[in-house]
Amino acid sequence: MDAVEKLTKRGRTGKNFYRIKALRNACAARARTLSMKTQNPGFFSKKDITHFINTYFSEKTPVPYSRLSILNKILVCQCLLHNQPDATANAHPFVFRLSPELNAMSDSYLRKAIQRKLKDIFGTTPLYWLTTEYDNQKEQYGKHLNGEILLRPGGLEKCEQAFKELFGLHWINSDTKKPRMNADGTIRQKKGLRFAIDFPIESRRNQARLYGEFYSVFNWVSYGTKQFTRRWFARKYTKESVRGKESFCFISSDLNELSTQFYNENIKVSHCLLTPTS
Numbered sequence: 001m002d003a004v005e006k007l008t009k010r011g012r013t014g015k016n017f018y019r020i021k022a023l024r025n026a027c028a029a030r031a032r033t034l035s036m037k038t039q040n041p042g043f044f045s046k047k048d049i050t051h052f053i054n055t056y057f058s059e060k061t062p063v064p065y066s067r068l069s070i071l072n073k074i075l076v077c078q079c080l081l082h083n084q085p086d087a088t089a090n091a092h093p094f095v096f097r098l099s100p101e102l103n104a105m106s107d108s109y110l111r112k113a114i115q116r117k118l119k120d121i122f123g124t125t126p127l128y129w130l131t132t133e134y135d136n137q138k139e140q141y142g143k144h145l146n147g148e149i150l151l152r153p154g155g156l157e158k159c160e161q162a163f164k165e166l167f168g169l170h171w172i173n174s175d176t177k178k179p180r181m182n183a184d185g186t187i188r189q190k191k192g193l194r195f196a197i198d199f200p201i202e203s204r205r206n207q208a209r210l211y212g213e214f215y216s217v218f219n220w221v222s223y224g225t226k227q228f229t230r231r232w233f234a235r236k237y238t239k240e241s242v243r244g245k246e247s248f249c250f251i252s253s254d255l256n257e258l259s260t261q262f263y264n265e266n267i268k269v270s271h272c273l274l275t276p277t278s
Contacts, residue, residue, distance in 0.1 A: 044212060044214040046079075046083075046214050046216075047083050048214065049083065049266055052075075052079050052214075052218075053266070053267055056072065056075050056218075057072070057267050062267060065259070065260045065263040065264065066260075068263075069228075070131075070225050070228050070248050070249050071225045073249075073251070073259070074129050074131070074221045074224070074225065074249060074251070075221050076259045076262060076263050076267070077251055077255055077259045078129075078148060078217060078221050080127075080255070080258055080259050080262045081127060081148055081150050081255075082217055086152075088152055089150055089152050090151060090152075091148050091150050092148065092156060092201060093146075093147070093148055093199065093201065093204060093220050094146075094148070094149060094159070094163075094197060094198065095144055095146055095147075095199075096144060096145040096147070096163050096167075096197050097142075097144045097167075097196055097197075097198075098110075098142065098143060098144060098145070098167075099167050099168055099190070099192065101168065102167065103142055103143060107132075111250050113166060114130075114166065117163075117165060117166045118159075118162055120162075121158050121159070121161065122158060122162075125252055125253075125254065126149055126155070126159075126252070127150040127252055127254055127255040128147055128150065128252050128255065129147055129249065129250065129251045129252070129255060130145045130147030130224075130249065130250050131145065131147065131225055131248060131250075132145060132249070133145070133224070133226075133227060134227065146220075146223065146224035147224070156199065160199070163197035164193060164196055164197060167190065167192070167193060167197070168190045168193070169190060204217070224249075225248070227248075
């Protein structure tokens, strides 16, 4: 029997009910995204809000934005990023591989460091979201961040520089605290800097050609949160996760505020219009 069916009528209003419902919706959203490759439903525009709602928020009574699962919440953010009134603004996927120093940081401190660096480079914090992906299931080794960021012309180079500076441009001697030098007198570049930040834009274009623009944009969200379900069950039932208090994702405050408004004005309102009145 489904876990939701075991709940009493009184329990349905509790926090556990919303958690189970959000998790179930997230699993359904992930399955719908993956099925697009096999069912070939046709190519839809990433700006097609009606198709977006029918695909990911088809239930008659959607939960409030604050109670959405991580996957569904970021899906809303992704839809907002790709439906900007400013035609010059474009959302780009990115993968940031953490240096050993960044990997050792606490979750909250790392996010603050990213925010500070982006604000220093751009003068204001851009709209972005990111998720954490570990290189192994035990969460004992390295990790990297998957995300999406809204940039204007010329912003891609600035964003790359920001993440490289955050990673660390030079190899620092742990004893002297000064940059290590090469034989020719130049400062030694930090190991791994070349692969620290990547923007898989060409990969998205290839997916768009094969499966459509809609799939290429929203599959990135599904991919970025693919470890969530396993983590959630591991922490709740097996106590497997080493980092029990770490959050799985981060949404910039401005993006979260705009996404809440977007969700209430487009998704919740659309269901209210479709629901017959008594």
